[in-house]
Amino acid sequence: MSLDVQIEYESDIDELIERYSSLSFLKSIQLRADASISWDRESGTTYDLQVIFIGKTGYGKSTTLNSIIGNRVFETNDVSSCTKKLHSAEYKLHSKKPYYFSLCDLPGVGESTEADERYLEWYRDILLKSNCVVYVLRADQRDFTIDEKIFSSLFQNQAEKKKVIIALNYADKVEPINRKYPFQPSEAQLINLRNRVNQVSQVFDIQRGNILFYSAGEQYNMKILINAIRGIIQQQYKLLR
Ligand SMILES: Nc1nc2c(ncn2[C@@H]2O[C@H](COP(=O)(O)OP(=O)(O)O)[C@@H](O)[C@H]2O)c(=O)[nH]1
Numbered sequence: 001m002s003l004d005v006q007i008e009y010e011s012d013i014d015e016l017i018e019r020y021s022s023l024s025f026l027k028s029i030q031l032r033a034d035a036s037i038s039w040d041r042e043s044g045t046t047y048d049l050q051v052i053f054i055g056k057t058g059y060g061k062s063t064t065l066n067s068i069i070g071n072r073v074f075e076t077n078d079v080s081s082c083t084k085k086l087h088s089a090e091y092k093l094h095s096k097k098p099y100y101f102s103l104c105d106l107p108g109v110g111e112s113t114e115a116d117e118r119y120l121e122w123y124r125d126i127l128l129k130s131n132c133v134v135y136v137l138r139a140d141q142r143d144f145t146i147d148e149k150i151f152s153s154l155f156q157n158q159a160e161k162k163k164v165i166i167a168l169n170y171a172d173k174v175e176p177i178n179r180k181y182p183f184q185p186s187e188a189q190l191i192n193l194r195n196r197v198n199q200v201s202q203v204f205d206i207q208r209g210n211i212l213f214y215s216a217g218e219q220y221n222m223k224i225l226i227n228a229i230r231g232i233i234q235q236q237y238k239l240l241r
């Protein structure tokens with residue numbers, strides 16, 4: 001199966017750096033025109049620094065991407081999203097070469113275990129091509145059985161987990177709900193959020209440093225999420241050198 005990508009948004013990396021100055025390091029990364037990071041687009045072959053968002057429909061992937069981009073380009077509450085297609089936002093890294101920083105939404109993972117098994121190889125191909133994987137879950141969720149099952153089939157060892165961030169969205173819906181505006185968690189909520197991080201760390205066997213909580217809907221901790229993505233990419237580029 002080919003990796004079909006629908007580009008929803010295209011801009012220059014400077015625009016994103018203006019929103020998140022911690023991403024300015026992207027301008028100094030030297031990409032190589034290497035097959036391991038190449039993507040076939042209508043416009044030709046591109047080489048991408050690829051961040052991919054995966055998780056069940058309704059967990060808030062599109063909202064997260066819109067919040068990062070600062071524009072409503074990804075459709076939210078999209079129930080038809082089970083189609084196996086990648087949706088992306090592309091930021092040009094280089095004025096002359098086809099190098100991009102790409103944020104990509106892979107919808108529908110975890111919809112049904114049957115479908116997931118069928119697409120597992122396809123998912124794993126995409127993950128192999130990704131520099132950073134943001135695995136979106138909900139902080140107000142208690143039972144992670146199904147998500148963990150899919151997670152462990154996608155990431156089979158610690159080396160593969162190294163590029164994964166588990167991002168717990170919906171921090172605003174964690175008990176006891178408060179109505180502060182703009183949203184800030186109460187002390188009691190923070191305790192529950194930290195407990196959730198510990199639980200997820202154990203269930204998914206992933207270190208706490210790679211787990212964070214945020215709210216895309218309330219724009220809370222978005223910078224924390226961006227910094228986590230930065231950390232993964234920086235670590236990779238140090239290892240590659
Ligand atoms: N309360 C709350 N709602 C959210 C949050 N993030 C997303 N949503 C809502 O969840 C619904 C599904 O979000 P969407 O981005 O379409 O999820 P996707 O299917 O994973 O792409 C939408 O109605 C969003 O407004 C959040 O942090 N808090």
Ligand SMILES: [Mg+2]
Binds near residue numbers: 107
């Ligand atoms: Mg979506």
